Amino acid sequence: MGDRQGEAEILNSLAGILAGTARPHEALPLYRQALRLAREVRSFIYEAQAPEGAARCEIRAGAGPAALAGFREAIAIYRRIGAPEEEAARVYLAEAETA
Known part of the structure; x- marks a missing residue:
């Protein structure tokens, strides 16, 4: 479209x-x-959601520590744009790092 x-x-x-x-x-x-x-379109919220979602999938699939980079990338973007999603991503990352 x-x-x-x-x-x-x-x-x-x-x-x-x-x-x-x-x-x-x-x-x-x-x-x-x-x-x-x-x-491509500089949509920062969707740019953050994609690596966060991918990281969640990778963790569910057993990728473990390798998946955490996606959370860090998403958190950096959320922080830069002041998105409230940053907090939930931080919590999930902290839980994944200790698992």
Whole structure:
């Protein structure tokens, strides 16, 4: 439809739905595509949501410490834009680091 920001939002949403199923690995390509689109259109909130969602999937899939970089990236963007999502991402990251 030509709305790249809307596409990034929808991809993040679809990935979130898949991530909540027993197949979180299927969400990863959608998060990657959402991240690419969000960067192209400079939509910072969707740019943060994509690596956070991907990190959550990777943790669920057993990737462990390697997945934490996505949280750190998301937190940095949330902080930069003053998004309230930063706090929830920080809590999840802290829990994942101690697990």
